[in-house]
Amino acid sequence: MSEPLVFHYEVDGSDFTSAGTASVAVKKSLRQLGLPSEVIRKLSIAMYEGEINMVIHANGGTADVLVTEDYVDIILKDSGPGIPDVEKAMQEGYSTATAEIHSLGFGAGMGLPNMKRYSDEMSIETELGVGTTIKMRIHMN
Amino acid sequence: MKISTVKDILNAKVLCGEEELGRHVYSACGCDMMSDVLAYVKDQAVLLTGLVNPQVVRTAEMMDMVCIVFVRSKQPTEAILTLARNAGIVVMATDMRLYEACGRLYINGLQKDEVKQDV
Numbered sequence: 001m002s003e004p005l006v007f008h009y010e011v012d013g014s015d016f017t018s019a020g021t022a023s024v025a026v027k028k029s030l031r032q033l034g035l036p037s038e039v040i041r042k043l044s045i046a047m048y049e050g051e052i053n054m055v056i057h058a059n060g061g062t063a064d065v066l067v068t069e070d071y072v073d074i075i076l077k078d079s080g081p082g083i084p085d086v087e088k089a090m091q092e093g094y095s096t097a098t099a100e101i102h103s104l105g106f107g108a109g110m111g112l113p114n115m116k117r118y119s120d121e122m123s124i125e126t127e128l129g130v131g132t133t134i135k136m137r138i139h140m141n
Numbered sequence: 142m143k144i145s146t147v148k149d150i151l152n153a154k155v156l157c158g159e160e161e162l163g164r165h166v167y168s169a170c171g172c173d174m175m176s177d178v179l180a181y182v183k184d185q186a187v188l189l190t191g192l193v194n195p196q197v198v199r200t201a202e203m204m205d206m207v208c209i210v211f212v213r214s215k216q217p218t219e220a221i222l223t224l225a226r227n228a229g230i231v232v233m234a235t236d237m238r239l240y241e242a243c244g245r246l247y248i249n250g251l252q253k254d255e256v257k258q259d260v
Contacts, residue, residue: 016196017196018195019199020196020203024199024202024228027203037205041203041204041205045179045204048199048203052196105194105196105200106174106175108176110174110176110177110179110180111176113180
């Protein structure tokens with residue numbers, strides 16, 4: 001595998017019930033590639049949380065997954081409102097989600113912390129009114 | 142613990158995945174907040190919840206969980222069951238409340254960490 005394999009997904013921000021479909025699809029593709037199950041699980045949970053966040057906060061966006069021999073990268077990009085205080089958003093339990101989102105089982109303030117928990121490297125670039133790009137890397141070993 | 146034993150203990154009705162009742166679960170999580178499930182649970186677990194929406198199935202699928210129990214007689218839609226079938230996840234429903242359902246599984250040997258000996 002010299003060139004990285006790339007998977008690209010559009011995340012629909014209009015429908016909460018379909019949130020997570022890209023993560024399900026990527027999980028299936030990576031299983032077919034025969035990646036280690038622990039890597040697949042970490043990646044799919046991290047991506048799923050990111051997808052949910054994009055639907056809740058940013059009206060959707062794009063998700064790209066790059067698979068190389070040594071690592072897998074997930075790049076989540078949205079054109080949402082941006083994150084005003086990243087440090088606060090990284091705290092477990094801190095959430096700006098609405099009561100409606102809580103009733104759907106999310107908005108517990110665990111999304112970004114879980115993304116950090118399951119990835120080996122994570123960076124957040126965000127600008128108010130412009131959008132947010134989150135990059136996560138998971139090593140194969 | 143076999144999924145069929147979970148069914149018997151909870152007096153639950155199987156809604157899909159009948160053919161998978163012989164599989165084993167090694168831990169359980171009772172929770173309505175899916176992000177909490179995503180933070181803590183191990184694989185081959187059973188998820189007990191009072192939340193009924195497609196994200197419950199997707200959460201279980203991401204965690205490689207093999208069984209979902211809806212408590213308090215909550216009935217999932219056919220769309221939710223179709224997602225579960227496609228993911229190979231057993232879905233059942235029990236009249237019990239979340240607290241009682243978790244408690245009964247716990248005292249019968251399904252505890253938070255992997256059970257060494259099958260029950």
